[in-house]
Amino acid sequence: MNDFIAIKNIQEVIDRKVLLPTVVLWNRLEGRPRTKNFIRALRAEIRDPLWMLCKQWQTGEFKGDDAGSPIFAKVHMATTELTKYQPGDAAAQDFDRSAPLEAIVEQRPLPYNGQQHILSLDIRLLMGRQWLKYLQSAGLSALKPQYLQHPSYRIAEPDPASRSDAFLTAHPAVWQSLSAMAGRAMDGANLYFYLKADNSHHAYDGITLANDGDKTTIDGLAGKFVQWYEQLFYQPDQGQNDAWLPQQLEYQFAVSAPQHGAEKIMTAEEYYQGRLDWYNLDVDPARKSLGGDSGNPVEGATTLSFFPTAIQFEGMPNTRWWTFEEGKTNFGDIKPDTTDINKLLLMEFGLVYANDWFLVPFQLPVGSIADVQGLAVTNVFGERIWVTASGSGSDENWQRWAMYNLSVKGSNDVRADTSLLLLPTVPKIQEGKPLEELWFVRDEVANMVWGIEKNIPLATGRSKPGNEAGRELFSRLESILDGEIEGGLVVPDIPEASAAIRYQLMQGVPENWIPMIPVHLDNNNREIQLQRASMPRIILGDPNPPEKIKPRTVLLRQGLDQQTPQPYFLHEEEVPRAGIQVTQAYQRTRWNNGQVFCWLGVKKQTSRGEGSSGLAFDRVKPVNQRLRHALRGR
Known part of the structure; x- marks a missing residue:
């Protein structure tokens, strides 16, 4: 072992460093205890404990109940499983657990x-x-x-x-x-x-x-x-399982489960987000049954005993004095703004009350409803405490707060539903590029709503911007008309115009802008709804009557491809001033048994505000001499 070499003059060595570039120097400052005994240093002694006690008294830390850590728990839970599913206004059917609920609800015919x-x-x-x-x-x-x-x-x-x-x-x-x-x-x-x-x-x-x-x-x-x-491909069989409501541009479905000899019905009237979970459903006490046979209902109660386990999360303060927390989640590094009250409350909740949460594990099958009837907890002092649900009480009590609770439909002040709904959904879905993209915007100048086909499906299975596809189609129709004229089509002669101005009845709009005109509801003179209409396709020099421009997206062609074409109506309140954006794309996910599901789903979100089509009527415009000569030549 080498002897310790003490450097008497460190400055002299540093000055001569240029002569010896391979010499590496380390200089470390470290504390040196005055004694060889570390017991007193580890005590973390303070000089004025009375001052700290006074501060604790001022902040109210002494105002607390004697509470011990739980060491034993017994829970009594009533469970039931979903047995029925009803898409839209169709007949109820047996609840299918062989596929994720997103695929069952969102499926659309290809x-x-x-x-x-x-x-x-x-x-x-x-x-x-x-x-x-x-x-x-x-x-x-x-x-x-x-x-x-x-x-x-x-x-x-x-x-x-x-x-x-x-x-x-x-x-x-x-x-x-x-x-x-x-x-x-x-x-x-x-x-x-x-x-x-x-x-x-x-x-x-x-x-x-x-x-x-x-x-x-x-x-x-x-x-x-x-x-x-x-x-x-997972798609509805002849439209029987289609939960899509074209009049509202959203999905609507209901599920039910037997409970206490009756039927508990939960409905989703406005599902369009593309992420399905418990918050999309509401308890409907007005409905008593979805109809049909309940099958083999699975309903019962279970009482189990557990040893509670303290919850741990990244960044929580460690209960031991001389133990350092890992740095993956550093609450101290959060820099909230003056308006981030929620962020400050979350930090305080995670730091102050971190050791107050315990876990009582209870496994449930997917597609079930669990209702905790009660929880008996025994602490270290031998006290037994009966714990009830924190969100119990009146459903309309604004001070009530609970997680994962279902809302109750209706205007009556009823008791809150504290049951837990565990839907058979998946955590992640792969979504392809939009096959169709449709924007509904309000045009205040024209005083109407437009359905803008931003992306339309082509015959090849791909999509194309609607404005580009509209220009290509119009150009193609013009070239076909030129070929018909060369083949002998009789074109009416256009008289020579001597005036410098001309009268234009209507100014055209792009072909991918489909009008939605307001019409009155049947037997109602005040309420209105939006009806799909058509703009004329005017090709200069065409002797045939102008054709009606029909939409090319499946979402907007609702009823047109039937044997007898049907009109399409859209609720007026579904189009706010901000507009809406509706997309239809392929979805893909993997279920719990490894099976892959692919389906065509629709998603709706807020658009980018109002728009202007430039539509105008009764315009006086200058005569275009080049256009007139071109028509006469055609």
């Missing part, structure tokens, strides 16, 4: 057709490839050319001279995709719809088989194909 042309070409091709794989695996690959050329399953190439196909040929990416797949790929969605339309339909209908024994094989493949698709 768009496959719109405005007389196909949509979701990517999914159609995916389904077609899957069916051809099934045929190949069964040794029936020789049937592939027949399915590719079948009139129902063949992807048709759009006609560039047809106005009805202008929605396809107006966008280059869509036109190229359809032309590339025409005659080379199969439309699997049409096969699925054909099989689901009637039980008597078979996948080999219209197909020439070499052997009649292949019919049994193809029927087995058809059942496998239908099951594969329905597991791939």
Whole structure:
């Protein structure tokens, strides 16, 4: 062991450091106790304990109850499970625990057709490839050319001279995709719809088989194909499970559970946030039953004993004197502003009352309701205390505060509901890019509401900005009109105008702006609602009557694609001055058994305020000579 070397003149060594650059110096200041005994230093002695006692008396710290730490607890809890689910105004059904509740509530039918042309070409091709794989695996690959050329399953190439196909040929990416797949790929969605339309339909209908024994094989493949698709996407069966309310642009559903021989009903009337939990539901005492059979209700009471455990969280003060807290959460590093009262209260609550919370574990299955009937706690002094719910009392008492409690619907002052609702939801959902984006804005100048299609779905399955798609469609219709004129279409002659000004009846708006005009409710002269209307598509030089511009988003085309088109009404109070933004996108999550669920869901949020379309009537404008000559040339 080397002997200790004392440096008598440290300044001399520092001055000579340039001559010896490899020499490293350390200099540390540390306390040195006067004695070798550390007992007194660890006592943390103070000189004036009476002064500290007086300060404690002044701050009221002596005004407390004798309280001991809990060492034993016994809880009596009544539990019941959800048995019914009702989407919107549809009939009630059995509560399904095999899927997350978000997928059950938010599921929407996938768009496959719109405005007389196909949509979701990517999914159609995916389904077609899957069916051809099934045929190949069964040794029936020789049937592939027949399915590719079948009139129902063949992807048709759009006609560039047809106005009805202008929605396809107006966008280059869509036109190229359809032309590339025409005659080379199969439309699997049409096969699925054909099989689901009637039980008597078979996948080999219209197909020439070499052997009649292949019919049994193809029927087995058809059942496998239908099951594969329905597991791939979670969507309502023929609209029966659709909880979406187009008139309010939100979801509405109800769940119920048996309780004390009756039925406890909880309703969600305004769900649109995309995150579903207990706070979206309210207890509805006015409804007695959702109808239908209750199945096998699971209701009972349980009494269990526990050893309470102190709650710990990051950054909480340690109870030991000479123990340092970890620095992951440092409450002392928080720098609140003068208005951050809530932040200061949270800091005080976490620092002062950190050791006053204890945990009594109790496991519950998802989709259940738990009601703590009472909690008996025994402390270190042997005292037994009966603890009741902190949020009990009147539901309208403004001083009542509780966590995770459901609100009670109605105007009556009733007893608060202190039960705990544990819904079968997931903590995280992956959301894709919006397939549709719709803005509802108020236009004070035009005194109406506009539905602006910010993003519209294309036939390929992708989306495109609505204003860009509208310009492309209008340009395509103009080029088709030019081709019709060259083919001999009679165009009315436009007389030569000698005036310098002209009268314009109405000024146009972009094609992605759909008007929502106010109309009176039936038998009511005061209340109004918004009805979807249409703007005319005016193409200069077109001898045909102007067409009505129809929306291209599924959300705004409500009722248009039915056999008999139906009007669409929207409640006027659903569109505030700030406007609303509605998006429809694919959702994906994984359930507790590892199964993946994909569905199409809608979300609504506040928009960016009012807007102006520039719509004007009865305008006097100068004559555009170049436009007049162009029309005469056309």
